[in-house]
Amino acid sequence: MAAMIEVSQLTKRYGRATAVDDLTFTVRPGVVTGFLGPNGAGKSTTMRLMLGLDRPTAGEVRVAGQPYERLNRPLHTVGALLDGRSVHPGRSAHNHLRYLARSNGIGRSRVQEVIELTGLTTAAKRRAGKFSLGMAQRLGLAAALLGDPAVLILDEPVNGLDPEGVRWIRDLLKGLAGQGRTVLVSSHLMSEAAKTADHLIVIGRGRLLADTATVDFVGGAESLEDAFLRLTADAVEYRGQL
Amino acid sequence: MNLLAAEWIKVRSVRSTLWTLLATIGLAVGLSAFVAANFRANIERVQNFDPIVTSLYGLTLAQLALVVFGVLTVGSEYASGSIRPTLAAVPRRGRFYAAKTAVIGLVALAVSAPSVLAAFVVGQHALGPYAVAAGDPDTVPALLGATAYLPLICLFAAGVATMVRSSAIALGVLVPVLFLGSQGLGNVPGLRPVLQYLPDQAGMELMRIAGGPDSRFGPAYGPGVALVILVGWTVAALVGGFLVLRRRDA
């Protein structure tokens, strides 16, 4: 299952604002790739472009060798978590997963499996609108795992998870990559990225800043956080004051 | 088949949409019975009494519930953001849209047919001695017209909701068009020539509620033209929705 994500000369503008600016990189199978960048750097936008949700202004993305829109039953190839809250608040977690599964010809037993895998068993019949952030994230992960995909695209998956959940995701992602899958994970938690990611893609203001192995990225710096802050110092758009 | 089944799961797994369907039946039957019973009690004072029209009167309000169903089924996807996981699972937007509108249309039809029939039967019963004569040639066309109208107006609403990508905006457009516009302004002589082509006016004619070309309140066309006008509106709204869905970022 050597399925890569190939981003080439990808640009996305919203009106006059450029969210993604001529990005080119490849996400490889077999390792966890961390996707880092300051707020507004364009990580989520890049992920939406990968999934064919937003249309690029220029350039293209290929997933498993094809534009996403061409994938037949894409959940079998690509699983994505963009925002766990993107669920009808009146629908149960179980039914949310059921319709996604059904649209891709995935059976009920797999729905039950991902519910158990993500620890949602006792909450599955409850309305998703009442879920806590961490539960919503688990539901989003369950959806991403439905089709047992070769490629995973996860936008801040540990956001809102408890320490147990954070460790669980870390082990899960490493395990999935170990099976030869392609795993792209965005995060703002540098310590977490240092523990989980083998490879890093760093962007700022929509542009590629780094595409290297994590060990090389940190290099002589004290920590991944220090290396990151140094690299992105000029690319931070939203900065708080002390 | 999978896509139709998936959209069907969506429809039946949200209580608020199911309520709109129940409300459709309830309003159709309840209001028709109420109006029929009132007409019967005050029959000497009723002008232009028509037993078929009387027993279908509830449909004028029931259509609103079905319009809300069409709007919510689409609009809630945008409000909740579930349109994104949906389109990630079904990236061919034309197929997704075809399945969604097919399920909306089929559900609307499945609710409309019994609603119309029940409204008619209950209404006629309430009219008692003033019920329409058995075998009246206008009965079947009016019932068929009503059964066609309701799903069409529901699909029209779904198309509009897809165009504007919001339940609130869609209802903000539809409710005035479907009610205030033609019910109120439709009787203003200067506006009639134009407003009579609005979808609900065509629907009134289709259900024979308007009374036909010979009546003072009816439009200047018959039920055949009314059906063409309605289908035209519905197709236009659905195509408009598709163009927006295909072009816009999700």
Ligand SMILES: Nc1ncnc2c1ncn2[C@@H]1O[C@H](COP(=O)(O)OP(=O)(O)OP(=O)(O)O)[C@@H](O)[C@H]1O
């Ligand atoms: N739909 C949209 N319309 C207009 N501008 C948008 C839209 N989506 C994103 N943007 C803009 O594009 C830029 C990149 O946003 P994006 O959400 O991709 O950043 P991000 O790296 O995911 O940030 P964060 O770390 O805060 O999640 C931002 O300036 C944002 O305001």
Ligand SMILES: [Mg+2]
């Ligand atoms: Mg983001």
